[in-house]
Amino acid sequence: MELPFAESWRIKMVEPIKKSTREEREKWMKEADYNLFQLRSEQVYIDCLTDSGTGAMSDRQWAAVMMGDESYAGSSSFFHLKETINKITGFEYVIPTHQGRAAENVLFSHLVKAGSVVPGNSHFDTTKGHIESRKATALDCTIDEAKDTQLEIPFKGNVDPKKLEKALAEHHENVPFIIVTITNNTAGGQPVSMQNLREVRAIADKYGKRVVLDSARFAENAYFIKTREEGYADKTIKEIALEMFSLADGMTMSAKKDGIVNMGGFIATRHEDWYEGAKRFCIPFEGYLTYGGMNGRDMEALAVGLDENTEFDNLETRIHQVEFLAGLLDEYGIPYQRPVGGHAIFVDADKVLTKVPKEEFPAQTLAIELYLEAGVRGCEIGYILADRDPVTRENRFGGLDLLRLCVARRVYTDNHMRVIAAALKNVFDRRNEITRGVEIVWESELMRHFTVKLRKL
Numbered sequence: 430m431e432l433p434f435a436e437s438w439r440i441k442m443v444e445p446i447k448k449s450t451r452e453e454r455e456k457w458m459k460e461a462d463y464n465l466f467q468l469r470s471e472q473v474y475i476d477c478l479t480d481s482g483t484g485a486m487s488d489r490q491w492a493a494v495m496m497g498d499e500s501y502a503g504s505s506s507f508f509h510l511k512e513t514i515n516k517i518t519g520f521e522y523v524i525p526t527h528q529g530r531a532a533e534n535v536l537f538s539h540l541v542k543a544g545s546v547v548p549g550n551s552h553f554d555t556t557k558g559h560i561e562s563r564k565a566t567a568l569d570c571t572i573d574e575a576k577d578t579q580l581e582i583p584f585k586g587n588v589d590p591k592k593l594e595k596a597l598a599e600h601h602e603n604v605p606f607i608i609v610t611i612t613n614n615t616a617g618g619q620p621v622s623m624q625n626l627r628e629v630r631a632i633a634d635k636y637g638k639r640v641v642l643d644s645a646r647f648a649e650n651a652y653f654i655k656t657r658e659e660g661y662a663d664k665t666i667k668e669i670a671l672e673m674f675s676l677a678d679g680m681t682m683s684a685k686k687d688g689i690v691n692m693g694g695f696i697a698t699r700h701e702d703w704y705e706g707a708k709r710f711c712i713p714f715e716g717y718l719t720y721g722g723m724n725g726r727d728m729e730a731l732a733v734g735l736d737e738n739t740e741f742d743n744l745e746t747r748i749h750q751v752e753f754l755a756g757l758l759d760e761y762g763i764p765y766q767r768p769v770g771g772h773a774i775f776v777d778a779d780k781v782l783t784k785v786p787k788e789e790f791p792a793q794t795l796a797i798e799l800y801l802e803a804g805v806r807g808c809e810i811g812y813i814l815a816d817r818d819p820v821t822r823e824n825r826f827g828g829l830d831l832l833r834l835c836v837a838r839r840v841y842t843d844n845h846m847r848v849i850a851a852a853l854k855n856v857f858d859r860r861n862e863i864t865r866g867v868e869i870v871w872e873s874e875l876m877r878h879f880t881v882k883l884r885k886l
């Protein structure tokens with residue numbers, strides 16, 4: 430008989446996690462004002478809040494930690510990291526930063542001015558924040574298909590070349606660069622095809638513009654290219670990654686995702702002028718150029734993490750687990766953004782809690798119900814996260830209302846996935862009895878989801 434699929438690693442160290450009773454969770458949820466960010470981690474059984482900085486490092490990474498060189502300047506750990514990045518991306522210049530948003534802050538301080546227009550595919554919220562806070566515009570040119578959660582296409586994160594062409598025709602004088610997010614986090618961890626990166630390159634060249642890859646999940650993107658795009662099945666992940674980066678001019682990276690470290694990031698580019706420009710902002714914001722906000726030991730662990738996570742087996746194990754969870758939801762008929770992406774499942778809460786009015790935040794209600802059911806913590810990516818319209822101060826109900834369940838890298842087993850799916854099924858089975866949601870008691874003006882206080886109706 431055919432052998433079943435199994436993980437490409439075995440476990441050398443374990444971290445106990447604790448179950449709780451529904452009664453305890455009711456109390457904790459109330460104390461946290463029905464905001465899952467306000468829970469203490471020990472009140473959570475299975476944590477699907479984010480895949481950022483939550484991965485498990487390998488034995489090789491922990492061994493590398495011991496080799497960290499903490500010299501202020503010229504640390505050998507920096508050079509190990511730089512050489513690894515040179516090899517994987519082909520980019521010569523590297524600036525470490527303490528995480529992804531810091532890379533954006535340093536690079537954009539050099540490139541983005543008031544009145545700039547930065548087109549791309551669904552800019553991540555910190556990326557958008559760093560553009561808009563400079564009085565510039567983040568122009569979303571994602572394909573329309575990304576909005577239809579039930580449509581199955583292989584590269585749902587793509588840039589729409591027509592929208593991009595139009596953006597450049599109209600705004601090229603104010604465009605400092607184009608940014609492509611791989612994978613497209615906001616659209617549900619959806620990949621961007623090599624063909625699409627080529628189309629973006631061609632449009633950029635036509636207008637003499639440069640391209641930045643927001644690369645937090647570039648390795649997962651390369652995995653999808655290998656398994657879904659014609660002509661790539663026989664290429665290695667490293668070959669595919671190199672080809673992806675060859676179509677760009679630089680990158681910002683949150684190493685907390687595909688670098689499989691708990692903290693870290695970097696900028697890399699092939700252009701000396703970008704490096705020279707960004708350098709001036711690295712020193713005051715992050716630190717000296719050979720550490721930029723990272724410890725020597727973390728740079729060592731990141732160098733190993735990047736090398737390991739651009740190997741097929743590691744990525745296959747990861748994506749397989751996310752697909753395993755998605756398969757269970759299919760079995761139970763629970764609607765989510767299809768096809769499942771690389772790092773998370775986005776449950777379509779509007780289609781589950783149809784009796785809960787928009788004004789009472791269905792996705793947040795579903796997140797609360799799932800936590801009360803089994804101690805599983807997800808994250809609302811919906812109407813609360815969307816904040817209010819800056820002009821009218823009305824809630825923005827125009828987008829999708831999703832419950833995101835992130836899968837941490839190399840942390841949970843498939844049995845944990847079974848628990849998540851079963852808990853969600855139990856909530857799903859009594860969806861018609863859930864008729865009321867939550868109301869906001871207190872909120873901050875920006876990024877309210879982190880600190881919002883809610884009341885159950």
Ligand SMILES: *Cc1c(COP(=O)(O)O)cnc(C)c1O
Nearest residue numbers: 528529530553555614645683685
């Ligand atoms: C996480 C993320 C960032 C920001 O990185 P941090 O390390 O959280 O600061 C930027 N872009 C994308 C696509 C991300 O997923």
